Amino acid sequence: MIDVRNLSKSYRVHKRAPGIVAALRSVLKRRYETVKAVEDLSFQIAEGERVGFLGPNGAGKTTTLKVLAGLLHPTSGEVRVGTYVPYTRDPRFLKLITLVMGQKQQLLWDLPPSDTYAMNRAIYDVPRAQADETVRTLTELLEIGDLISKPTRQLSLGERMKCELVAALLHRPRVLFLDEPTIGLDVSMQAKMRDFIRDYNERWGAAVLLTSHYMDDVVALCPRVVVIDRGRLIYDGDLRELVRRVRPDKHVTIRLSKPVDRADLARLGTIVSADAAQAVIAVPAAQASAVVRDALATLPIVDLTIEEPPLEEVMRELFQTRGREPGAQEHVASADKRANA
């Protein structure tokens, strides 16, 4: 469905030193610099797949999404979505996709969202009955029935995001590019949004490419992740495999009935956190069972859980490691590209 081969995108950026002298000098002579936002990126996404697209700020994620949505022309490389080349912006391609960007909007600012829905219905040529049914279903699910008659400018960020999603899905696109879709939403609505995206994906077989700085979104929705940093691909594969390779340890959380010596905890593994009632110990995955047996035998434990390290820690470890070795082509070898859902 989505085929990206050797995609590169560079920007020519005007650079100027601070100060009035530099500002005046730039009137006559400007210094430009080429910034490589994306470099030699390749990946493929099949119909119906849900893929997380991760990377630190400035990695090139949004640039890649914009190229895929046809907003930007690639500097080099090939990109196809379905049978279309995105930057030609064939109307059939534009009906196939949707791009939801958390920080930007398509809702008409001075009018209620219902007016935007009417406009989108006409522009996308959606049959009225289908459009009405889609709006009704989505507004019920997202609990925005009474909001769509208020001018957009009077809605909160979270309310606007929900209304944006309805506008973006009115034409039932088969490819969803979601750039931080849960930004600004409360915790319960984030969960509802994830459930909704999963349901939409399963019901319509839509391919989903999602970026988010909320790792809960990625864990809940994306069996497979594509990770980029400084415009280059550093991982493409199963999410759990990525966690295993970067942080091959487990977090054992123990709740204690009474305080214990710190040395007793340190004996089990690396202490992540500890207080009188609870401790979190990081242990190598292969030793987790033995450590748990030892802890149960020697410590006053009332409850115990074993978890993967949080994905936030994994990503931080991944990018910090790359930062400590500038120029190194550190690359987490690509694992199986198919999701084990």
Add this chain to the structure above:
Amino acid sequence: MATDLARAVKAFPTLMRVGVAEVVAYRAEFLVWILTTNMPLVMLALWHAVAAEGPVGRFDQAQFTAYFVGVLVVRLATGNWMAWQMSMEIRDGTLSAKLLRPIHPIYSYAADHLSAVPMRIAAASPIVVGLIATSWARLLRHDPRLGLIFAASLAGAWLLMFFSMVLLGALAFYVDSAMGVFELWMGVYGIFSGYLIPLEVLPGWVAKPASVLPFRFLLAYPVETLVGLLSPGQALRQLGVQWLYVAVIGVLALRVWRAGVRRYAAFGG
């Protein structure tokens, strides 16, 4: 492009309805904005005073009144803010929302501006009716064929202004601020379109180039047709020149737009 046009035509009624709703969303701002289109009334007062001493060429007081009523009507019908709107959307990235829709952004802009025309004319109609009452004889005495040619020239003026604004707005793809170029264009427009001074009142060395530049066909030509300053033969010949300008500037504007979209950086978000 043909299927694109067919799709746009089908969506146009809805786009126009939404456009009208946007125009009247802020009632006070809408009225204030209408009232700022008052330069023709200022120039009318000025030239009316000048003509009190005696006619200026073919222009006596009644003729000046008829002329600037025509300027007001044509300006309200054809004026648009597209260059400013496009420049802003290109700079802040909000053009992306239009580019993601399966309809050319030009059609969206056209619907936005067409939808404002009836409201603008309706809001200004009391002034227009009052002024017409003072010069109705001058407005109604001429050949009725000129009425038909005026209608065609008004459509041509709207399209010529529209494509001119597309061209100016699309400069924002290339330069950091296209608004400087637009301000310069407005200055030239003020003189060479007949907005401030009827072109035949200008000195010969200015009037001659003014008679062939495209600015004339944005305003002075339809106004002169309306108030009977042209014969039907003259008006018809100049209609051909106007629509030739529409075609040339239209093609140029679309080419500049198309090349500009390739450079669009979609900043923001």
